[in-house]
Amino acid sequence: MPVASRKIAVLGSTGSIGCSTLDVVTAADPQLQVIGLSAHSRVEEVLAQARRCPHLRWLVITDRTRAAEVAASSLPAGCQLLAGPEGLEELASASEVEVVVAAIVGAAGLRSSWRALECGKTLALANKETLVVAGPLVMQLAAERGATILPVDSEHSAIFQALHCGRRQDVARLVLTASGGPFRNYTQEQLENVTVAEALAHPTWDMGPKITIDSATMMNKALEIIEARWLFDMEPERIEVVVHPQSVVHSMVEYVDGSVVAQLSPPDMRLPIQYALTYPERWPGPAERMDFRQPARWEFEPPDRERFPALDVGYEVAQRGGTAGAVVNAANEAAVAAFLAGEIKFTEIVPACRAVLEQHNFEPRPTLETLLELDRWAREEVTRWTFA
Ligand code: NAD
Numbered sequence: 001m002p003v004a005s006r007k008i009a010v011l012g013s014t015g016s017i018g019c020s021t022l023d024v025v026t027a028a029d030p031q032l033q034v035i036g037l038s039a040h041s042r043v044e045e046v047l048a049q050a051r052r053c054p055h056l057r058w059l060v061i062t063d064r065t066r067a068a069e070v071a072a073s074s075l076p077a078g079c080q081l082l083a084g085p086e087g088l089e090e091l092a093s094a095s096e097v098e099v100v101v102a103a104i105v106g107a108a109g110l111r112s113s114w115r116a117l118e119c120g121k122t123l124a125l126a127n128k129e130t131l132v133v134a135g136p137l138v139m140q141l142a143a144e145r146g147a148t149i150l151p152v153d154s155e156h157s158a159i160f161q162a163l164h165c166g167r168r169q170d171v172a173r174l175v176l177t178a179s180g181g182p183f184r185n186y187t188q189e190q191l192e193n194v195t196v197a198e199a200l201a202h203p204t205w206d207m208g209p210k211i212t213i214d215s216a217t218m219m220n221k222a223l224e225i226i227e228a229r230w231l232f233d234m235e236p237e238r239i240e241v242v243v244h245p246q247s248v249v250h251s252m253v254e255y256v257d258g259s260v261v262a263q264l265s266p267p268d269m270r271l272p273i274q275y276a277l278t279y280p281e282r283w284p285g286p287a288e289r290m291d292f293r294q295p296a297r298w299e300f301e302p303p304d305r306e307r308f309p310a311l312d313v314g315y316e317v318a319q320r321g322g323t324a325g326a327v328v329n330a331a332n333e334a335a336v337a338a339f340l341a342g343e344i345k346f347t348e349i350v351p352a353c354r355a356v357l358e359q360h361n362f363e364p365r366p367t368l369e370t371l372l373e374l375d376r377w378a379r380e381e382v383t384r385w386t387f388a
C-alpha cells in the first residue's frame with residue numbers, strides 16, 4: 001500500500017453504497033481516510049458513523065429540519081456540521097478533500113458531483129443519475145477542469161477495467177450484464193400484479209429501494225446504457241445488454257478480433273468501490289472472493305424487450321441525448337416513488353416515463369439550468385399522469 005493517504009468525502013454515507021464505502025475505508029485506514037460524511041435525514045445513523053471516523057472534519061445533513069435537531073455536543077471533536085444541499089457543495093469543494101464518493105440516490109446527487117468536478121477532484125461515481133441527466137455537460141466539465149471520473153457502478157467498473165486490455169480504437173462493443181431482477185421469468189399478467197414487497201426483494205444484490213425497483217423494471221439497465229454512452233463516449237448501437245442472473249460477470253468488452261474481456265467477482269459492491277478509491281493500484285480488501293472449488297453455472301440470455309420496455313427507452317434516450325435523459329430520469333424517480341406509495345401499478349412505471357419523454361419539448365444542447373427545470377417539470381407531469 002502507498003504511504004500517502006487519500007482524503008475522502010462520502011456523500012450519501014447512510015445508504016447502501018455509503019455503508020459499503022465506509023467498510024472499505026475502515027479496512028484501509030489510514031491509507032484511506034474519511035474526512036466528510038453526508039446524510040439526508042437519518043441523523044442517528046450518520047452520527048454513529050461519524051464516531052467511527054477518526055479523521056472526520058465535516059458532517060452534512062441535507063434535511064434542514066433534521067440538521068437543526070443536532071446538538072453541537074453530539075459531534076465528534078473537530079467536526080463541523082453543515083446543513084442543507086449547499087452543505088454538500090461546500091464539502092465537495094473543500095480543498096482538503098481529494099476524492100468525492102457520489103453515493104446519493106437520484107438527481108439530488110447532481111450538483112455535488114458537478115461541484116467536485118468543477119474543483120478538479122476525483123469523483124468516484126455511484127450516482128449514475130449524474131450522467132443520465134447531464135452526461136455531455138458533465139464529461140465536458142471534467143475534461144476542462146482536469147477532473148477524473150471513476151465508475152463505481154459494477155458494470156461500468158468492469159468495462160473500465162476491461163478497457164485496459166486493448167486500444168480504444170480496437171473496441172468493437174460494450175456488453176452490459178443485467179441480473180434480470182426478481183421478475184425475469186414473469187409473464188405479462190404476473191407483472192401486472194406484483195406487489196411492492198416482491199419488487200423490493202432482489203435476487204442477487206442488496207441495494208437501496210429506488211435502484212432495487214429500477215432493477216425489477218430494468219430501468220436500471222436503461223440508465224446504465226445511458227451512463228455508459230457518456231462515460232465511455234460509445235455509440236448506443238455498440239452497447240449491448242445480456243441477462244446473466246448470477247451477477248458474477250459484471251460486464252464485458254468485445255474487441256475487433258472477437259476477443260471478449262470480462263471482469264468477474266461475487267456480487268459485492270465493496271470491490272468496485274475500492275477499485276475507484278485505490279485506482280490505478282489494487283489493494284487487498286474486505287470484498288468477497290470467488291470460490292472455484294464450488295461447482296457453479298453461469299447463464300446468459302438475451303433480454304425480453306417486450307416484457308421489459310425500459311430497455312427501448314434507455315436506447316432511445318442514449319441516442320437522442322439533449323434533454324431526454326433529465327426528463328426520463330425525473331419521471332422515473334417520481335413514478336418509482338408513486339409505485340412505492342401504492343399509487344400506481346408496477347407496469348405503469350415505464351409507460352409513465354415514456355409518456356413524459358414524448359410530451360416534453362426536446363432540446364439538443366441544453367444548459368444545466370434547463371435540465372434542472374425540466375427535472376422539476378417531469379416530476380409534476382408524472383403526478384398529473386398518476387392522478388389523471
Ligand atoms: P440508498 O437509498 O441506500 O442511499 C441513498 C443515500 O442518499 C442516503 O445516504 C440518503 O441519506 C441520501 N439521500 C437521499 N435523498 C437525498 C437528498 N434529497 N439529498 C441528499 N442526500 C440524499 O441508495 P443506494 O442504493 O446506496 O444508491 C446510491 C446511488 O448509487 C444511486 O444512484 C444508485 O443508482 C447507485 N448505485 C447503487 C448500487 C447499490 O448496490 N446500492 C449499485 C450501483 C449503483
Ligand code: MG
Nearest residue numbers: 153154155224
Ligand atoms: Mg449497476
